[in-house]
Amino acid sequence: MRTLFSENILSPAPTPVPQQNPFELLFPSTLSNASSSASVQSSPNQHEWLTQHWQNQQRAENDATNYGSTASSAPLTRRKGNPKLLFMGLRKSGKSSVQKVVFQKMSPADTLFLEPTTRIEKASLQSFVTIDTAELPTSLLASPPELDHHAVFSNMGAVIWILDVQDDYLTSIASLIETTVFLAEHYPRINIDVFIHKIDGLSEEYKYDTFREVRQRVQDELSDVGHADKSVSYYQTSIFDHSIFEAMSKVVQKLLPQLPAMETLLNKLCSTCRIQKAYLFDTSSKIYVATDASPTFLRDYEVCSDYVDVVVDIKQIYGWQQRDKTQAVEDGGEIGESMVTCDHSGDTYIYAREINDHLSLLCVMGKGSSADKRVLIDYNVSILQTALVKVFRV
């Protein structure tokens, strides 16, 4: 039987892929455990083997994920495969925290106890759209041998640079420029996103000023080195509220080729059903993969994300019978849905509907969507559902 939000959400977070990391040896790390690096750097054959090893692993992972998720069964070419993200930034800027909070559902308060990352941490979010993330321990300098760069960057969709705004961010900006120049020259198709992070520590007046200043600086320096046309996106983020999820959603959306199709479908739905704002949520990570064209406020995202929590919790409490029975996979039949109605007018306030095991549609409804219109809304949403399933089967 179909359930509103499947039990995949309740399963433990995906663990990072444990591996003998070949790159541990090669990056000139400023940490002390790079002592073994010097001896192995010389021979190009070594690099070749490492590159091969990396690519074999990637292929194996993609096979595994393709087997696991019926939604994204695309071949291993860039932009058609799974979105791949790489986190970069200076030390203690917050890369591991962001990864853990967004993808492994760690509580933000617990990230204080994370240890500094020494190796490349890879993780894969097994969900609607499988997202592979990797994190480099320190900033990457452009000088070391090229081959390892190729192996790391050739499959990347986006590089996320985390800039700690509470620390001295000028050095971070300098490294960011170096990396951007390097990537623009060698891998021009990689998106670059800058998270202006730890913004919760600043007071209201300074938030926007700092944001603007960082943005201005980076733009100026890029145009100085001649890459003014490279488009870089900037987001204000903090792990202590929903802004990090919103930023991550936007980053992932840029990597999904099906995005225009989804957006058009959502726009159509919103105009016919008088929906104020619609989100397609990835239920386990609470990242939204698409939204309609109306202006996005963080408030709408927050209320929808909290509502997902409510439904998941209640589903966990009362869905215990399903877990006791043996797992029989039945297709079709029950569709899960939920709604909250406003007090005075009888209008629907929030409407949630399951699309498939990982994806849900959440709408903040506008005025005029009262109970008698429910039937029409249900009908429209089921059409949307079949359309979305078809879009992702291609």
Added chain:
Amino acid sequence: MERSKRQKQRKVLLMGRSGAGKSSMRSIIFSNYVAKDVRRLGATVDVEHSNIRFMGNLMLNLWDCGGQDSFVESYLSNQRSHVFTSVAVMIFVFDISSREAAADLLSFASTIRALYEFSPGSKIFVLIHKMDLVPADQKARVFQQKAIDVRTTCEDEGFQSQQVDFWATSIWDQSLYKAWTQVIYFLVPNASAIEDMLRRLADLLDARELILYERTTCLVVTHITRDAEQRNPYNDRFERISSILKTHKHSMAKHTGTMASEVSFAELQIKTGDFMFFITRLTENTNLAVVMPSDEASFNAARVNVQLARREFSHLDIVEKRGKDVQRQGKDGPALEEVRMADDGEASSSGRASDR
């Protein structure tokens, strides 16, 4: 005078040493604070009174008494009779992380001595608070030890053991709701009448579970669980639902820009392949959460039936209308009136069943 007959004022004392957590608990339960917000609270000066209306002609008169020694001295001496007369419930809060356990117990002993003088029949709830500071493996042992110590003190002062209840609480999880739910349940005067009516309603609806909770505090007043649901592995689900709903209220308040206390929804529905769930208003101050098996027809029938059942339940909730009070002056005492209405409720709801 008539109003005080209709609306029973129950006096609840909230006492404990300074910094034990009394005002924090009170603000989380009754004033829609979130656990993080309580850091802002300062020391309570003398007594803070709050009047909280609950269903079933219950008006809680909560006395949050400052715990600093000078205030406690004054309660025990010059304000003794004023504070301790006609107390229905005394909630005493112990801070488990306090280093002066002996002094705490002494202060407790003198307080309940005064209580015994003026209200010997009152009920005592002892809350062992800040349990989140105790390592998980020691929680049970520490709690038991404290409970034994306190119980001996109570018996020394003359209270029977059934007059004293112990609960372990912490503002960071749902144990807080569980303890306060017990307090409220004790205070609601016609709890058994409510439960009877709910049980009949549950049989009519063929529901898995019915939960009646108070709207502003999200505290569960009572619940009816039918056979299949007894095997639910989550025994603490009522407190969980309290905290889930409270967080939901806060998030809705943030979105609509209103105060958390004014936010309420008309209905919340969740339908899955496994169960169907809806929450709707039952009386002026309470909401009813209904868990049904996964069947569209019985779900919609349940919604209609609950709408119709509202009238019967409204008699249990006293709405403060001056005109009505004057009218009711001539009738019998409140107790008889309620019984009659309960009978009416029985007749009408079985009438509904036959209509179905």
